[in-house]
Each structure stands twice: as structure tokens, then as C-alpha cells.
Amino acid sequence: MLGKLTIDALPFYSGIAMAGALVVVSGVLGVAALVTWLGRWRYLWSEWLTSLDHKRIGIMYVTLALVMLVRGFIDAMMMRTQQAVALDSDGYLPPGHFDQIFTSHATIMVFFVAIPFLTGLFNVVVPQQIGARRLAFPFMNSVSLWLTAAGAALVMSSLVIGKFSTAGWNAYPPYSEAQFSPDVGVDYWIWAILVSAVGSMLTGINFLVTIVKRRAPGMRLMMMPLFTWATLCTSILMVFAFPALIVAASLLGLDRYLGMHFFTDGDGGNVMNYVSLFWIWGHPDVYILILPAFGIYSEVVATFSGRRLFGYESLIYSTAAITALSLVVWLHHFLTMGSGADVNAFFGQAAPLIAIPTVVTIFDWLFTMYRGRVQFTVPMLFTLGFIVTFVVGGMTGALLAVVPVDIHDTTFLVAHFHNLLIPGALFGYFAGYQYWFPKAFGFRLEEKWGRRAFWAWIVGFCLAFIPLYILGFMGMPQHLNRYYTPGWQPYLIVAECGAFFILCGIIFLAVQLATSIRDRAALAVPTGDPWDARTLEWATASPPATYNFAVVPHVNGIDSWWTMKQAGTAARKPGQFHDILMPDNSGTGVVLGAMSFVFAFAMIWQIWWLAAVGALGIFAALLSQTFRDHAEHRIPASEVEAIESRRILAPALVSGAPT
Amino acid sequence: MTDAVISSGHDDETAAEAAERALDEKTFGFWIYLMSDAIIFALLFATFVVMSHNPAAGSASHTLFRLPDTFAKTILLLASSTTLGCSTAATATGQRWRTLAWLGATFLFGLGFVTMEISEFYGMAVAGAGPWRSGFLSAFFTLVGTHAIHVSIGLVWIVLSGCEVTSRGLNPFVVSRLYRLGLFWHFLVIVWIGIFSFVYLPEIL
Numbered sequence: 048m049l050g051k052l053t054i055d056a057l058p059f060y061s062g063i064a065m066a067g068a069l070v071v072v073s074g075v076l077g078v079a080a081l082v083t084w085l086g087r088w089r090y091l092w093s094e095w096l097t098s099l100d101h102k103r104i105g106i107m108y109v110t111l112a113l114v115m116l117v118r119g120f121i122d123a124m125m126m127r128t129q130q131a132v133a134l135d136s137d138g139y140l141p142p143g144h145f146d147q148i149f150t151s152h153a154t155i156m157v158f159f160v161a162i163p164f165l166t167g168l169f170n171v172v173v174p175q176q177i178g179a180r181r182l183a184f185p186f187m188n189s190v191s192l193w194l195t196a197a198g199a200a201l202v203m204s205s206l207v208i209g210k211f212s213t214a215g216w217n218a219y220p221p222y223s224e225a226q227f228s229p230d231v232g233v234d235y236w237i238w239a240i241l242v243s244a245v246g247s248m249l250t251g252i253n254f255l256v257t258i259v260k261r262r263a264p265g266m267r268l269m270m271m272p273l274f275t276w277a278t279l280c281t282s283i284l285m286v287f288a289f290p291a292l293i294v295a296a297s298l299l300g301l302d303r304y305l306g307m308h309f310f311t312d313g314d315g316g317n318v319m320n321y322v323s324l325f326w327i328w329g330h331p332d333v334y335i336l337i338l339p340a341f342g343i344y345s346e347v348v349a350t351f352s353g354r355r356l357f358g359y360e361s362l363i364y365s366t367a368a369i370t371a372l373s374l375v376v377w378l379h380h381f382l383t384m385g386s387g388a389d390v391n392a393f394f395g396q397a398a399p400l401i402a403i404p405t406v407v408t409i410f411d412w413l414f415t416m417y418r419g420r421v422q423f424t425v426p427m428l429f430t431l432g433f434i435v436t437f438v439v440g441g442m443t444g445a446l447l448a449v450v451p452v453d454i455h456d457t458t459f460l461v462a463h464f465h466n467l468l469i470p471g472a473l474f475g476y477f478a479g480y481q482y483w484f485p486k487a488f489g490f491r492l493e494e495k496w497g498r499r500a501f502w503a504w505i506v507g508f509c510l511a512f513i514p515l516y517i518l519g520f521m522g523m524p525q526h527l528n529r530y531y532t533p534g535w536q537p538y539l540i541v542a543e544c545g546a547f548f549i550l551c552g553i554i555f556l557a558v559q560l561a562t563s564i565r566d567r568a569a570l571a572v573p574t575g576d577p578w579d580a581r582t583l584e585w586a587t588a589s590p591p592a593t594y595n596f597a598v599v600p601h602v603n604g605i606d607s608w609w610t611m612k613q614a615g616t617a618a619r620k621p622g623q624f625h626d627i628l629m630p631d632n633s634g635t636g637v638v639l640g641a642m643s644f645v646f647a648f649a650m651i652w653q654i655w656w657l658a659a660v661g662a663l664g665i666f667a668a669l670l671s672q673t674f675r676d677h678a679e680h681r682i683p684a685s686e687v688e689a690i691e692s693r694r695i696l697a698p699a700l701v702s703g704a705p706t
Numbered sequence: 707m708t709d710a711v712i713s714s715g716h717d718d719e720t721a722a723e724a725a726e727r728a729l730d731e732k733t734f735g736f737w738i739y740l741m742s743d744a745i746i747f748a749l750l751f752a753t754f755v756v757m758s759h760n761p762a763a764g765s766a767s768h769t770l771f772r773l774p775d776t777f778a779k780t781i782l783l784l785a786s787s788t789t790l791g792c793s794t795a796a797t798a799t800g801q802r803w804r805t806l807a808w809l810g811a812t813f814l815f816g817l818g819f820v821t822m823e824i825s826e827f828y829g830m831a832v833a834g835a836g837p838w839r840s841g842f843l844s845a846f847f848t849l850v851g852t853h854a855i856h857v858s859i860g861l862v863w864i865v866l867s868g869c870e871v872t873s874r875g876l877n878p879f880v881v882s883r884l885y886r887l888g889l890f891w892h893f894l895v896i897v898w899i900g901i902f903s904f905v906y907l908p909e910i911l
Contacts, residue, residue: 183731248742256735260727286738290745298753298848307837307844309753315760315841320753327749628724674870676879679724 050653051231056209061144063125068207097632099185100593104192105170106487109480112164115155115199120553122152124546127511131543133529134536145528146213147232151202153216154236157332158243159199161468164476165339166191166250169278171487172479173254175584176275178263178602180594183256185630186672191246191253193640198243200644201651205235209652212236215526217329218299220310220321225303231651237300238647244289244296251285254278263583266602269363272582273349273356276363277342280370281335287374288331295324319384326377334373336468338366340475341408344430347478348412349606350580351427352419358411359605365404365411372401379448383455398448402441409434424578425497429478432505433470440466443516459519462512469508477504477556484563485577489590490570496559503552511545514538575694581609586617588694594627594682597691624684624691631678639668729882736886740893743856747897750849751904757845770835776906779822780898783857786815787895794888797881805884806871812891813864816857823854850901856894863887 058064082088095103125148129138140148174182182188205211212232214223223233258279262271271279298309299321308314310321349356356362378386378394412434421427443463446452454460477500485491518538523530563570575589586608587595598621604610611617646661793808827847830836837847867887870880 183728184735252735252738252742255738256731260731260734286742287745290742291749294746294749294753301837301844301848305838307848308839308841309757309844309848311841314839315757315844317756317760317841320756324749324753628721670866673866676725 052652064144071203071206096637097634099189099630099632101170101174101182101188102487102591104188105167108163108167108170108192111196111199112160112167115159119152119155119160122148127543127546129528130539134533135531137529142528143213147211149526150212150215155202161336161472162247163195168479169254172483172584173275173278175587175595176272176582177258177266178583178596178599179257179261180596181630182253183260184253186633187249188253189636190639191250193636194246194643195243197640197644198239201235201239201647217325220318221312223299224311234651237296238651240296241293242643242647244292247285248289251282255282255286263599263602270602270605273345273362274342276366277338280366281338284331284335284370288328291324292328295321322381326380329380330377331373334369336472340472343475343479344412346582347426347430347482348415350578351422351424352416354415354419355606357414361407362411365407368404369401395448399445405441425494425501426478426482428501429474433474436470454519456524457519458515458523458525461525462515462519465512485572486584486589489572490567491572491577492559492563493566493570496555496562500552500555500559503548503555507545507548507552510548511542514542581606583607592690594629597621597624597687624687626684627682627687628679629682631680635668635672639665642668736889740889750852754845754849757841760841770830771906771909773910775826779819780902782815782819783895783898786812787892789815790888790891797876797884800876802871802876806868809864809868813861816861820854820857853897853901860891860894
């Protein structure tokens with residue numbers, strides 16, 4: 048009746064796991080109680096959960112990312128603490144639990160922090176940057192969100208019911224096969240990945256079509272803002288890379304569920320094929336995470352230097368070159384696996400090529416700042432912190448690309464990819480979050496706590512990961528839950544201190560958000576353009592009306608909002624308004640996500656009747672949506688005019704220093 | 707990729723224009739979906755090629771595949787492609803019942819294909835050559851099975867489209883969905899040509 052699910056699935060095996068489970072359960076119940084107490088269920092459902100407005104979906108994505116960031120960070124903190132104390136001892140975490148934690152940390156950070164964060168920023172910004180009123184497929188966008196949320200919910204439920212995978216975030220076989228990992232951990236991983244991967248693929252299709260088909264009249268591809276370019280390239284990578292992850296995870300699942308032999312040790316299985324399939328997705332995914340941050344840095348640098356981007360076209364060509372190259376270097380993730388000298392040589396050569404376009408982008412940003420009036424705002428601080436630390440990450444990447452060097456699979460690798468993903472991706476998202484927050488909500492985040500958060504993050508990052516570089520040279524392998532080398536411990540204690548600084552960084556970000564909400568009247572941005580920015584998303588009100596643009600602007604070049612301000616046409620009111628068609632809300636996306644969760648959960652625990660219920664639910668939800676052709680409502684011109692006349696078009700908009 | 711045309715804005719876009727634009731975007735989006743699906747098949751093909759030399763203790767391919775069956779399946783699928791083409795031609799001239807009749811023929815050919823596929827799989831499993839037998843058989847069943855699942859989804863889609871053509875007639879939305887059904891179906895036929903050439907043919911020859 049309940050498949051493999053028994054009372055033993057509850058985490059009585061360890062007090063720490065029990066505490067984690069209680070935190071999750073009480074967190075969910077607490078939020079539910081709060082919403083009930085405030086009486087806001089109807090509001091939440093009709094204004095947010097069922098919304099097909101890309102801005103709201105974007106805000107929900109970013110919220111999901113921030114919540115999961117806290118979870119992923121707690122995992123990190125637990126690992127650092129374990130390694131700081133586990134010299135010649137078991138520390139405080141049993142080995143199996145430690146393995147769950149490093150697996151869930153990485154899975155969460157990649158799939159449920161980075162991807163929702165960047166997708167959220169795409170949603171809030173990109174349609175406005177290209178002068179569109181909505182995405183090409185608003186309903187599919189809602190489906191993507193709820194599939195991602197379902198995947199995150201699966202990982203979170205593994206904390207309460209059963210255990211998560213102990214096989215690392217890449218679930219390498221043969222360890223991840225049923226023979227060695229018979230419990231449900233790997234199945235949780237597989238289904239969380241599959242559900243959210245489908246969501247990401249749909250996101251890719253959605254933004255690709257939107258950018259190609261819905262740009263404002265006159266906006267040629269070579270006039271698009273850099274963030275839109277980054278989104279376009281990221282979407283292409285999502286569409287072409289995620290199928291590989293889906294194939295890898297599905298074949299692993301077939302091995303586990305049906306006893307097939309894709310990646311088993313014997314019976315004609317081929318372990319290396321899994322590793323290859325995984326990284327065919329995995330390497331492009333590095334750029335799926337980093338390219339959006341590059342796009343954000345470009346916008347931030349141009350705005351806060353008060354200058355047109357230096358080398359606008361070269362930035363685009365670099366972004367495109369990185370996109371293309373990222374698809375042909377995946378083997379450098381397993382140079383040690385013995386693919387043969389020729390193959391290793393090709394990929395060993397191809398990998399450093401990516402440095403060329405990357406260096407071009409960095410110089411473009413530097414030259415944009417050179418002789419500009421640089422304002423050291425919080426987004427700009429994150430950008431500068433990124434430029435300095437990312438160069439180090441690039442250098443260490445060049446070291447790792449040297450095939451014979453014996454630092455693969457040490458903590459040097461751990462330090463290297465954190466060096467790329469924290470400054471290279473997360474700092475970018477933070478910069479974007481600070482930069483576009485007033486766009487989404489109509490008031491700025493205050494600076495003081497933002498600056499403190501930045502300094503805590505960057506100091507914490509350096510303290511946490513520079514010791515790991517050194518430990519890598521000293522030969523410390525990754526994933527150790529205990530060790531016997533006294534010389535390592537001081538470095539691990541320094542890394543632990545770094546983690547505490549990052550903890551402060553997260554707390555400061557929360558304080559910043561809280562104080563900004565408190566002081567929102569003082570931080571309000573009535574003109575909608577607090578940064579004197581350059582690109583088209585600042586031409587709408589902040590927060591924007593549901594349709595973004597009452598009148599879709601004509602675009603004649605890059606930095607079109609800046610041009611409009613210079614020409615004095617920015618503050619001009621349109622003479623005539625028209626009716627606007629906008630998509631209706633739909634609860635089907637939520638239902639689809641919920642049913643996917645039910646289906647995946649039932650498959651994990653092998654409760655076949657429940658899986659059938661979930662599958663039928665998914666089919667019914669799809670069916671109800673597929674044949675609805677007129678799911679739109681008309682906003683009458685009079686209402687548009689009423690909304691627009693409430694907006695303050697300040698004369699300040701026409702100011703701005705010449706470039 | 708074409709750049710946006712400089713023309714009048716979409717401010718005064720009528721409902722009909724908005725609908726037309728939405729259908730255009732859906733077609734484009736569907737092409738992109740097919741490209742990602744093609745990558746799934748490409749990786750399954752690659753996996754099959756890697757594993758085709760790993761029969762382990764299981765049977766090798768040349769004792770398992772029967773040319774007449776494979777030939778018959780291929781003919782069924784090619785015929786379904788032709789009948790669906792006829793259906794599209796009928797749709798283009800607005801002939802509702804003829805569209806429906808050709809859709810029905812496509813469904814029957816497709817159903818025949820899937821039935822033969824299931825019986826082949828069943829026969830192999832009974833003969834001790836199921837997908838759990840060896841890496842080679844896992845790869846074979848997964849590649850060919852994924853294709854068969856796609857065709858089955860196509861069959862469900864044909865039934866739904868048939869109901870829709872019957873009840874709503876050939877309005878632009880229905881025609882657009884039929885067009886995408888055609889893309890999907892012909893794509894699957896092309897994949898089958900790949901399976902025939904790379905999976906069955908080398909083993910039989």
C-alpha cells in the first residue's frame with residue numbers, strides 16, 4: 048500500500064537529522080499559520096501563485112532561491128564545522144550523514160538557488176529590456192516555476208521522510224547504482240533533478256522565443272542590452288544542454304528501477320558513459336550560471352560608470368563565443384579517467400580557449416570604468432569584488448586544465464569552482480538583485496547594510512576558500528569526513544571562520560531587506576529610474592504596470608532609454624492609448640507542479656497507485672490547458688490611461704551627463 | 707534569425723493579429739522543442755553505439771532481430787507519414803471530414819506500428835533477452851522504447867485532435883495544432899529511419 052515507505056523513514060537515526068526535519072516542518076507550518084492568521088490565502092492564490100505576470104513569477108523565483116540559499120548554506124556550515132573538528136575523530140556527524148550533506152549542498156546550490164535566481168532575474172527584467180509586454184508563453188512560464196518548486200520541495204522532504212543521496216551532486220555510478228545505494232536517496236536526487244530539469248528546459252524555450260519574436264520594433268539583435276544577450280545565450284544552452292542531464296538521470300533511474308545495465312560494473316555496463324553524459328550538460332551548465340551574471344555586470348558597470356559600454360559588440364561576440372565553446376569542453380571534468388592521450392589533449396587544449404573571450408569581457412568592463420564617473424553603489428561593489436576574485440578563479444582553472452598535474456579531486460578543485468560560482472555567479476545575482484530591486488518594488492534597498500553584506504561576503508569567501516587551495520596543494524582529497532593529518536587542521540579552522548563571515552553576509556542581507564521595507568517611503572523611487580540608467584527596462588514605471596509598456600517604444604540603437612532621456616522624449620506622455628490584451632491567471636501551473644511532486648514522490652517510494660494518480664493528474668492538467676485558446680482579457684484604453692496618469696513622470700528624467 | 711521589422715507598433719494589435727502572432731510563436735517554440743528532443747535521441751543513439759559491443763552474457767543482436775518484422779514496421783510508419791501528409795493537404799483546402807479520415811488512417815498505421823513494437827519487445831523478453839540482460843539490450847530497449855513512447859504520445863494526440871476537428875471544425879487554432887502534430891510525427895519517422903539504419907541494418911547485414 049505504501050511501497051517502501053514505513054515508519055523507519057522518519058529521521059530517528061540521528062538527533063541532528065531530527066532537528067533538521069523539525070525545522071523544515073515547523074517552517075512550513077509557521078508560514079501556513081502566518082498566512083492564515085493574516086487571512087491572505089485568497090490574496091496569495093489569486094495575486095501570486097496563479098499569476099502569469101512575468102514580474103510576479105520572477106519575484107517568486109527569487110524568493111525560492113533565497114530560501115533555498117539559506118538551506119544550502121546551513122549544509123555548508125555543517126560541513127565546515129565537521130572538517131574543522133574531525134582530526135583523528137568522527138567529529139559530530141556520522142559518515143553517512145556527512146555524505147548526505149555535501150550531496151544536498153551542491154544539488155541545492157546549483158538547481159534550487161542558482162537556477163531559480165537567474166531565471167527570476169530573467170523574468171523580472173528581460174521582457175522590459177526588449178520592450179515586450181509579456182513572455183511568448185506565459186502559462187508555460189508558470190509551469191516552469193512550479194516544476195522547479197516541486198523539485199525543491201522533493202529535496203526538502205528528503206530531510207523529513209527518508210534520506211537524501213550520499214553519492215555526491217553528480218551521482219557517479221557505480222556507487223549510485225541500486226547495488227551500492229539501495230535506499231531512496233539517489234531516487235530523491237534523480238526525481239528532483241528530472242522535474243526541475245524539465246522546468247529549466249521550458250524556461251529556455253520560452254525566453255529564446257520571446258527574445259527572437261517579441262522585441263520592440265526597431266530593436267535589432269545588435270541593439271539588445273547585454274543582459275538580454277546573456278539571457279538569449281543562456282536559453283540556447285538550456286535548450287541544448289538539459290536534454291543530456293535528462294538522459295543521464297533517466298538512464299541511471301532505469302538501472303535502478305528496472306535492473307538495466309547502462310552504468311553497472313558488470314553485464315556490459317559502461318560507467319564512463321554516465322560521467323560523459325552528465326558533463327555534456329554539466330559544463331554548459333557552468334555557463335548557464337555564469338553568463339547571466341556577466342550580463343548583469345555589463346548593465347551595472349555601464350550604469351554606474353555613466354558611460355556607454357566599452358566594446359559593446361565585442362562583449363556580444365565574447366558571450367556568443369563562450370556559449371559555443373562551453374559545448375565542446377566537457378571532458379576536462381574527467382581528464383583523470385583515462386580517455387587516452389589524444390582525447391585528453393583535445394579537451395585540454397579547448398578548455399583554456401574560453402579564457403580568451405572571458406578576458407575580453409573583463410577588459411571591456413575595465414575600459415568602461417576607465418575615465419567614467421564610477422559610483423561605488425552596492426551592485427558596483429559586488430561587480431568590483433567579482434572582477435578581482437574571478438581572475439584568480441580563472442588562473443586556477445588554467446592550472447586544473449593541465450592534464451598531468453596531480454591536484455584533480457582535491458580541495459583545490461573545490462576552491463576553484465567555488466571561486467567561479469560565488470564571485471562569478473552569486474555575486475552577479477546579488478548585484479542584479481540590488482540593482483533591479485527598485486524596478487520590481489518601487490523602492491531601493493538601503494546602502495549601509497548592503498555594503499556590510501558585501502564586505503562580509505567577500506572576506507568570508509576569501510577566508511573560506513583560499514585555505515582550500517592550499518590544502519589542495521597539500522594533497523587533501525575532497526569529501527573527507529575525517530582525517531589524520533594535523534597539518535591540515537589550522538587551514539580548515541580558517542575556512543570555518545570564513546563560513547562565519549558568510550553567515551554574517553546572509554544575515555546582513557536579511558537586515559538590509561527588513562530595514563528597507565521599514566523605510567520604504569524614504570527609499571521610494573517615484574521617477575522609476577533611481578540609477579539614471581541606460582536600458583529600456585527603466586522606461587516603465589517602478590513597479591511596472593502589469594502590461595509594462597502602455598505604448599511600445601520604437602528603438603533606434605543601444606541604450607535606448609538613455610537616448611530617449613538625452614533627446615528629451617522620455618518624459619513625454621503618449622497622445623493616445625489603446626486596449627491591451629493580457630493573459631488570464633491560471634491555477635493549472637500550480638496543479639501541474641503539485642501533481643509532478645506527487646508523482647515523483649510516489650515513484651521514489653514505489654507507491655504505484657499514487658504514482659498513477661499523479662500521472663493522471665498531470666495528464667488532466669495538461670489536457671485542460673491545451674485546448675484553451677482564448678485565455679486573455681482586455682484592459683480597456685481608459686483604464687490604461689488612468690494607470691498611466693497616476694505615474695509621476697519627473698522632469699529629472701531628461702537630465703544626465705553626456706557620455 | 708530575422709531582425710524585427712520596423713513597422714507600426716503592436717499597440718493597435720487586434721485580437722486576430724494577437725492570435726496569429728501567438729500561433730507563429732508556438733510553431734517556432736515547437737521547432738525548438740523538437741531540437742531538444744533530437745538531442746535526447748542523439749544521446750540515446752550515441753549510448754547505443756557505445757554499448758552495442760557489450761552483449762555481456764546475453765544474446766548478440768544478429769540472433770534477435772528479424773528483418774521481415776522490421777521491414778513491416780518501417781512500411782507502417784512510412785505509410786502513416788504519407789497519410790498524415792494527405793491529412794495536412796486536406797486541411798489546407800479546408801476539407802474537414804477528409805482531414806479526419808486521413809487522421810484516422812494515420813492512427814491505424816501508427817497503432818499497428820506500436821503493436822508490432824510491443825510484440826517484438828515481449829518476444830525478446832520472453833526469449834531471455836530483456837533489457838536487464840546486458841548493457842547492449844538496455845541501450846536497445848531504451849532507444850527503441852523511447853521512440854515507441856513518443857509514437858504512443860502521438861497516437862493520443864491524434865485522437866484528441868480528431869475530437870477537436872469533429873467538434874470545433876478547422877479554426878486557425880486547430881489547424882495550428884494539426885500542423886505541430888505533423889511536425890512531431892514526421893520527426894518521429896525521421897528518427898525511425900535512423901534507428902532502422904543504425905540499429906537494425908548493421909546487425910542484419
